[in-house]
Every structure is written in structure tokens, then in C-alpha cells.
Amino acid sequence: MMEVLMGLILRIITVCTDALVIPIVKRVVIGWTRYWTRSLPSDDRDRYLLEIESDLSDQCHDDALDGYTHEQIAVRMLGRWIRGIPADLSRRHESLRAPKQRPEHSAEQRVEVKSTAGIAAEAIVIRSSVPTIGWEDPSPTGGWYASLAEHARQLRIQAQMTIWGTKVGFTCTPKAPSLVTDTRAGTSLPVGSPWAALPADPAVPPASSPEVTEP
Amino acid sequence: MKRRGDEILPIERDILSAALKLRRHGSREFHGFRIAKAIQDETGARALLGHGTLYKALGRLEHLGFLTSRWENPTIAEADGRPRRRLYQVSAAGHRALAAAVAVAKRPSGRMIRQPARSTR
Numbered sequence: 001m002m003e004v005l006m007g008l009i010l011r012i013i014t015v016c017t018d019a020l021v022i023p024i025v026k027r028v029v030i031g032w033t034r035y036w037t038r039s040l041p042s043d044d045r046d047r048y049l050l051e052i053e054s055d056l057s058d059q060c061h062d063d064a065l066d067g068y069t070h071e072q073i074a075v076r077m078l079g080r081w082i083r084g085i086p087a088d089l090s091r092r093h094e095s096l097r098a099p100k101q102r103p104e105h106s107a108e109q110r111v112e113v114k115s116t117a118g119i120a121a122e123a124i125v126i127r128s129s130v131p132t133i134g135w136e137d138p139s140p141t142g143g144w145y146a147s148l149a150e151h152a153r154q155l156r157i158q159a160q161m162t163i164w165g166t167k168v169g170f171t172c173t174p175k176a177p178s179l180v181t182d183t184r185a186g187t188s189l190p191v192g193s194p195w196a197a198l199p200a201d202p203a204v205p206p207a208s209s210p211e212v213t214e215p
Numbered sequence: 216m217k218r219r220g221d222e223i224l225p226i227e228r229d230i231l232s233a234a235l236k237l238r239r240h241g242s243r244e245f246h247g248f249r250i251a252k253a254i255q256d257e258t259g260a261r262a263l264l265g266h267g268t269l270y271k272a273l274g275r276l277e278h279l280g281f282l283t284s285r286w287e288n289p290t291i292a293e294a295d296g297r298p299r300r301r302l303y304q305v306s307a308a309g310h311r312a313l314a315a316a317v318a319v320a321k322r323p324s325g326r327m328i329r330q331p332a333r334s335t336r
Contacts, residue, residue, distance in 0.1 A: 015221075029266065033266075047301070048270065050298060050299060050301070051247055051270055051301050052266055052270075053298045054246065054247070054248075054297070054298040054299060054300045054301065055246075055247045055248045055251075055266060055269075057297045057298050058246065058247075058248035058249070058297070058300070059248050059263075061297070062248065062252065074255075076262075076263065078226075078260070078264075079262055079263075080263055080264070080265050080266050081266055082263070082265070083262070083264075083265030083266075083268060084265025084266040084267025084268050084269070084271075085265075085267060086267070087265065087267030087268040087270075087271040088265075088267035088271075090271065091267065091270075091271045091274070141259075
């Protein structure tokens with residue numbers, strides 16, 4: 001009777017330990033990953049952690065299908081963890097060193113670049129549709145200028161571009177609308193909404209960039 | 216191991232080679248553990264690659280443009296009851312780099328032939 005009871009207790013302990021060994025190893029590996037990725041950029045850190053979690057889960061599943069016991073799986077996981085530690089440390093060293101080499105951009109600069117890129121894309125779309133709609137659009141404040149002007153004003157953009165031979169200049173500040181001058185045509189367009197798009201004359205070679213002047 | 220520029224380490228060559236083998240078997244994308252197993256099968260190694268070794272090499276290959284990666288669709292991972300995987304794919308540059316690395320490995324010396332420096336005069 002006593003032997004049966006002891007056997008039962010031992011069996012319960014073995015089963016419990018066996019079931020717990022993998023979660024314990026997973027916690028160790030993830031804990032290590034949290035440790036070595038501390039103070040790294042949060043994007044990199046999240047990525048490393050998620051990749052390790054996914055890897056451990058996949059290994060657990062695949063090894064179980066291959067017939068490994070829980071203990072064997074745990075030992076295999078620990079082996080992979082230990083073998084990878086030098087690479088983790090080296091990676092941390094590289095990651096901490098890398099940001100100092102990257103140029104830092106302020107939030108304003110990033111917004112400006114994105115906004116300018118957006119405007120450029122719109123201008124390209126409009127320029128490509130010119131053959132179908134023509135340049136007869138009379139008013140810089142009307143027609144297809146309008147949406148761009150409004151968009152540019154909202155984004156507070158100041159930029160000059162030459163897109164496929166068409167000089168496009170615009171200055172947008174909410175408080176001080178500007179004039180855009182095409183030096184080639186000698187005209188000055190008051191931009192009621194502070195925007196102008198000056199089409200290139202195919203017969204005339206491109207000249208210098210439009211000058212943006214304050215009113 | 217020290218390396219120069221775009222030089223590929225043996226482990227990175229193994230990754231690219233195993234990835235292309237998986238691709239030939241119909242898997243365009245692979246995740247970390249899958250490639251570790253594929254490398255073990257291909258090289259006949261006793262143990263799987265260490266976590267740190269594997270993901271550092273994958274990161275470097277991606278940084279060099281030889282691999283591209285994306286997160287798996289979360290609904291697929293949820294349906295399978297596991298964490299999301301990072302899925303990698305060999306780029307065209309990766310194909311070329313592997314071909315070059317294999318060519319170098321086949322040379323008797325096994326060393327990269329460096330282009331002579333251009334004269335500045």
C-alpha cells in the first residue's frame with residue numbers, strides 16, 4: 001500500500017515537473033531576451049521578443065511532433081539559448097552603437113519631407129493629366145488648382161519643384177500668402193490661395209526656377 | 216568572425232541556400248525556426264542554430280537587402296493558437312549574393328578576388 005502511494009506521488013511529481021519544464025525554459029529564454037534588449041529602441045526590442053516567442057513556440061510544437069519528450073525539448077531549447085548568447089551580446093553592442101551614426105531628424109523635418117512628397121505626388125498626377133484637361137484653366141484659384149492650393153495651405157508647405165519640365169512653385173504660410181513669379185514669363189501671379197502652378201511652354205526651353213517673393 | 220562590406224559569412228550562405236531550397240519545394244517565405252531546421256537537415260548538424268546566432272544572421276541579411284521580411288497575418292496566428300511569425304523571403308539581390316558566394320567557395324583558394332583599385336590620376 002505504501003509503495004503504491006509513493007509510486008503515485010512520484011508519478012505526480014514527475015508529470016508536474018515534466019509539464020512545467022518547458023514553460024520554465026521559455027521564461028528563462030524570454031527573460032534573457034528582455035535583459036539583453038533593454039534600452040534598445042522599442043521597435044527592435046518588440047521585434048526580437050516576438051521572434052523569440054514565436055521560435056520557441058514553433059520548436060515546442062515541431063519537436064513534440066518529432067517525438068521528443070518535454071525534457072528533451074527543454075534541453076534543446078536551453079542549448080540553442082546558450083549557443084546564441086555571444087551573438088546576442090554582439091548584436092546589442094552593434095544596436096547601441098548604430099543610432100549615434102544615424103542622422104537625427106526632428107519631427108518637423110519629417111513632417112515637412114512627408115508633406116512635400118505628398119504634394120509632389122499630387123503635382124505629378126496633375127501634370128500627367130494635363131494633356132487631357134489642357135492648360136486653359138484660367139485662374140490659379142479655380143479649377144484643378146483649388147484642391148492642391150487648399151491642400152498645400154493646410155500642410156503649410158513651402159517648396160519649389162520642376163516636374164517633367166513644368167515648374168511648380170508654391171509657398172504656403174497661413175499668415176503670409178506669397179506671390180509666385182515665373183521669371184521666364186515675367187508674370188507675377190497673386191495667389192489668392194497661396195499657390196501657383198506654372199506650366200512649361202514646350203516651345204521655350206526651361207529657364208530658372210520660379211522665384212518666390214513675399215507680397 | 217571579421218568580415219568586410221557585403222561579404223557573406225558561411226552561416227549566411229547556409230541560410231540563403233536553405234531558403235532557396237525551401238522555395239524550390241514551394242515555400243516562398245520562411246520563419247526563423249523553419250530555416251534553422253532546414254539548415255540542420257542540409258548540413259547534417261547535430262544541433263539547431265542558436266537563437267542569437269540565427270536571428271543576428273537574418274537581421275544582417277535583411278540589412279544588406281538579401282532578405283525581405285514582414286509580420287504574419289495575426290488572424291492566421293490566432294487561428295493556429297501561436298504567436299505571430301516574422302516571415303522572410305530571399306530577394307533578387309540575395310539570389311545574386313548566394314551565386315557569387317558559391318562561385319567563390321568553388322575557387323581553389325576559396326577567397327574572394329578583389330577588384331584592383333582604380334588610379335586617381
